Amino acid sequence: MSEHAASHGTEAEHGHEEGHAHHGPKDYIRIWLVLVVLLAVSVAGPFLEIKVITLLTAFGIAVVKAFLVCKHFMHLDVQPKYVLYFLGTALAFMLLFFFGVAPDVMNHEGQNWTNMAAQEEIERALIAQGHGPALEPGAFDAATTFANTCGPCHGTGGAGDGPAAAALEPHPANFTDPAFWADPTRDHEHIVATITNGGASVGRSALMAAFGGQFDAEQIEALAAHVESLNPNHE
Amino acid sequence: MKPVATTRTAAGIQTGRLAVWWLLASEIVIFGGLLVSYIMHRLAHPEWADYASHTNTWIGTVNTLVLLSSSLSAVLAHHAAEQGDGKKAAKLLLATIGGAVAFLVIKSFEWTHEIHEGFTITANGFWAFYYVAAGIHASHVIVGAILMGWVAWQANQNRELQRVELVGIYWHFVDVVWIFLFPLLYIAK
Numbered sequence: 001m002s003e004h005a006a007s008h009g010t011e012a013e014h015g016h017e018e019g020h021a022h023h024g025p026k027d028y029i030r031i032w033l034v035l036v037v038l039l040a041v042s043v044a045g046p047f048l049e050i051k052v053i054t055l056l057t058a059f060g061i062a063v064v065k066a067f068l069v070c071k072h073f074m075h076l077d078v079q080p081k082y083v084l085y086f087l088g089t090a091l092a093f094m095l096l097f098f099f100g101v102a103p104d105v106m107n108h109e110g111q112n113w114t115n116m117a118a119q120e121e122i123e124r125a126l127i128a129q130g131h132g133p134a135l136e137p138g139a140f141d142a143a144t145t146f147a148n149t150c151g152p153c154h155g156t157g158g159a160g161d162g163p164a165a166a167a168l169e170p171h172p173a174n175f176t177d178p179a180f181w182a183d184p185t186r187d188h189e190h191i192v193a194t195i196t197n198g199g200a201s202v203g204r205s206a207l208m209a210a211f212g213g214q215f216d217a218e219q220i221e222a223l224a225a226h227v228e229s230l231n232p233n234h235e
Numbered sequence: 236m237k238p239v240a241t242t243r244t245a246a247g248i249q250t251g252r253l254a255v256w257w258l259l260a261s262e263i264v265i266f267g268g269l270l271v272s273y274i275m276h277r278l279a280h281p282e283w284a285d286y287a288s289h290t291n292t293w294i295g296t297v298n299t300l301v302l303l304s305s306s307l308s309a310v311l312a313h314h315a316a317e318q319g320d321g322k323k324a325a326k327l328l329l330a331t332i333g334g335a336v337a338f339l340v341i342k343s344f345e346w347t348h349e350i351h352e353g354f355t356i357t358a359n360g361f362w363a364f365y366y367v368a369a370g371i372h373a374s375h376v377i378v379g380a381i382l383m384g385w386v387a388w389q390a391n392q393n394r395e396l397q398r399v400e401l402v403g404i405y406w407h408f409v410d411v412v413w414i415f416l417f418p419l420l421y422i423a424k
Contacts, residue, residue, distance in 0.1 A: 025311055032307040036300065042422060043296050058418035066411045073310045073407045080247045083256045090260040094267030098275070106279040118279070125282035125359075 031072045142226035158230040175230040191224040255401050259408050273364045286361035288424045294345045295421030305334025306410045309403040321393035328387035335380035375409045
């Protein structure tokens with residue numbers, strides 16, 4: 001290529017110009033359109049609620065978008081090769097940094113140490129978010145779980161007066177009202193079925209969600225017993 | 236045109252453009268280090284999933300669209316400059332600056348709302364990364380807008396047209412960083 005260099009000013013300039021031969025405003029707009037479509041796909045991905053697809057549409061597409069911008073907008077492909085090499089070296093250092101420390105940063109237990117602060121913080125935060133030990137068998141406490149999970153609607157005491165209660169139609173059941181329990185169809189089986197499969201499954205409102213996915217049979221049994229214990233006439 | 240920036244070619248490339256690439260190599264290490272640190276903590280802390288769920292995907296999406304579009308006008312400005320049309324290049328750079336300003340305005344509304352919700356930089360590790368990563372990125376947007384204003388002013392007088400490409404390369408890089416920040420902070424929840 002260097003024989004052209006003299007007449008074209010510089011060698012690099014020449015290579016650069018060549019790269020542009022097939023790039024006009026129309027090509028740039030086309031590439032922009034592709035980028036916008038890719039953006040739409042990456043936003044749509046999570047709606048399928050499949051983790052692998054979300055990760056693919058999020059990060060796979062990010063890599064493709066970055067590649068398109070680098071190649072077509074930054075014209076990285078027509079720079080002298082060594083530009084790619086030093087940019088690649090910077091990237092390689094980033095990966096070295098990641099893989100060098102990630103094994104110890106990402107585990108809270110190394111071969112010779114334990115990061116107790118991190119472990120405690122994770123436990124504390126998960127409990128605060130409502131999915132802590134509630135999910136650990138054995139550590140299940142029906143009253144606490146009821147207050148956390150059912151409380152927003154039914155009220156922490158089960159009186160049907162949770163913060164969301166007023167907005168719900170029908171109102172969430174008040175378990176402390178003897179009239180509620182006066183209905184003979186509300187036996188233990190019915191309560192268990194309501195909690196497991198939701199209100200709709202027993203001919204009630206679907207606003208009462210199904211919790212069969214969140215709690216196992218034993219835990220639901222405990223929740224039902226707790227609900228029944230709120231009956232003032234409970235013997 | 237400046238002799239050193241445009242004519243010295245011992246390296247096989249205009250000195251000015253080589254300088255921009257070197258700058259970006261250092262930026263890769265800055266942003267790369269920050270992002271991989273974030274990824275490590277995000278993966279190691281199951282409780283961060285809940286924190287991350289509070290970021291607003293739609294605002295992030297609109298801002299991504301804004302930046303992608305501003306990259307388009309930046310590369311069109313480069314094309315105009317190559318054709319020797321400084322006035323057109325200046326106009327297209329102004330459009331790119333418009334994108335930068337729109338991005339920053341949207342971001343300030345987003346942050347104001349989040350801070351009011353209690354998601355401050357000290358709320359927890361997730362929000363610390365959120366504000367630092369997006370903040371360093373936003374500072375690049377501000378610097379880019381100022382540089383483009385200066386280059387557009389010169390291009391409008393048909394001076395230093397090679398700088399249109401140089402500032403464009405920098406701008407596309409800022410776009411690429413956001414392309415990775417977007418899924419990390421807004422999509423993977």
